[in-house]
Amino acid sequence: MPIDADDIRELHRFEIKTLLALERLMKRYRWVPEDVLRRRTGLSASELEYRLGHLMNLDMVKSSSVPYKGYQLVFRGFDALALHAVSRKGSVTALGCQLGVGKEAVVYEGMGLGPVALKFHRVGQQSFQTVRRSRTYMPEYRHFPWIFASSFSARQEYDALHALHGEIAVPVPVDINRNLIVMTYIHGCPVVQATLENPADVFEEVVENVRGAYALGYIHGDLSEFNVMVDGKQAWIIDWPQWVAPAHPSADEILLRDVTNLCTYFIRKYHLDISVEETLERVVG
Ligand SMILES: Nc1ncnc2c1ncn2[C@@H]1O[C@H](COP(=O)(O)OP(=O)(O)OP(=O)(O)O)[C@@H](O)[C@H]1O
Ligand SMILES: [Mg+2]
Structure with a gap:
């Protein structure tokens, strides 16, 4: 519902x-x-x-x-508390249609000072195990790890958007409360739903953004044709809760997977003459 x-x-x-x-x-x-x-x-x-x-x-x-x-x-009930809080602050004044429902989030369009997207993180027990492994402290909500895990996931994504916006093309974070982040709305669609006229330019632009994020200390961690959006003018990278820093023990592997996903998609769909090795070199170089 x-x-x-x-x-x-x-x-x-x-x-x-x-x-x-x-x-x-x-x-x-x-x-x-x-x-x-x-x-x-x-x-x-x-x-x-x-x-x-x-x-x-x-x-x-x-x-x-x-x-x-x-x-x-x-x-x-948790979503309701989060939405109630951001409405009281005025960051959200209206809630619109559901834009997407993934494994770990539900996204709505809405209005604030301008058009916004509202992402309610819904991370359950299973993903929480990963969160727990990577943290040294125990959550406060012993019986209800989903409260902790969902708020943690929202905080992770908010932090990445906060650090990256203005430097690379990501939505601007507007507000955060509990498991909800409010960000600027992108008038476009995921690249997987688009038929690009200039795939080589879009690929270049995305790689440039991945390089910029890496230089600022952020590896996306779930980069794919589903998490790149295009609006006819530019490409945006969305969906950042699972980012890792370049110092993370699995950083190399995660970055390689991100770059491989991106290259594979553009090679398969648009037959671009690109390689994972060269692209990776550009990102870290
Ligand atoms: N800022 C935004 N502006 C416009 N649409 C957005 C925005 N953020 C997300 N969306 C839409 O919502 C969909 C889902 O968003 P997102 O990829 O962040 O979460 P998710 O994929 O559901 O999460 P998960 O990766 O946990 O499954 C996107 O594919 C996109 O269509
Ligand atoms: Mg996604």
């Missing part, structure tokens, strides 16, 4: 309060007990029951009756 801006706009302040309380209490409980939630929100039993009923109808909260009556925040 897609995110509905009206549902979020119409949330009662007691419902926001309940979601916020659940978010905090999930650091301690697998299922937040009803009485603990009541104490934290200060709501009466009947008011809380009514608000939770509405939140469960919206698929923002889940309940369980064993081993005791308890509640959990789920992805849609």
Whole structure:
């Protein structure tokens, strides 16, 4: 079910309060007990029951009756808190259509000061294992690694966009809250959906951007024809949460994979006379 801006706009302040309380209490409980939630929100039993009923109808909260009556925040509730926060700040004033849904994110178009893209990161248990391996600290959300992993993923992408925009062609990051990043909207499509009139120029441009990013300390890590967008005037590189630094132990391997993906696509579809070795040389040279 897609995110509905009206549902979020119409949330009662007691419902926001309940979601916020659940978010905090999930650091301690697998299922937040009803009485603990009541104490934290200060709501009466009947008011809380009514608000939770509405939140469960919206698929923002889940309940369980064993081993005791308890509640959990789920992805849609977390998305709602993030969207509510960026709307209050004015970074987003309207939510539009869904642009894409990948393994680990849902992307919407929207409006802020101008057209924006909203990317809700949704990283689950499995990917979290990778995050955990590469970090030395333990997450706060012991029972709910997806909260930690999704926010971490959003932060990673935001940091890369922040460092790279202005230097290379990436969306400009506008705001971040929890698992959501807001960035400028690109009026184009992924290169895989385009038929390029000037593939050699586009390839050159992308390689130049990959080189620029590398020089600034960023290797994309998931470069492909799906994560390069073209708008008729220029090429953009999107989807940065899995970037690694050139000092990362697997940096060489990851960069090689990025360059190989890029070259393979342009060779296969446009028969360009390019080679992985030469391209790699240009990126790191
Ligand atoms: N800034 C943007 N402007 C316009 N469209 C965008 C923007 N960012 C993303 N999109 C659209 O959303 C789609 C998905 O975005 P993105 O590649 O960042 O995430 P994803 O591929 O879903 O994530 P994952 O790699 O985890 O599956 C893109 O293919 C593109 O069509
Ligand atoms: Mg992608």
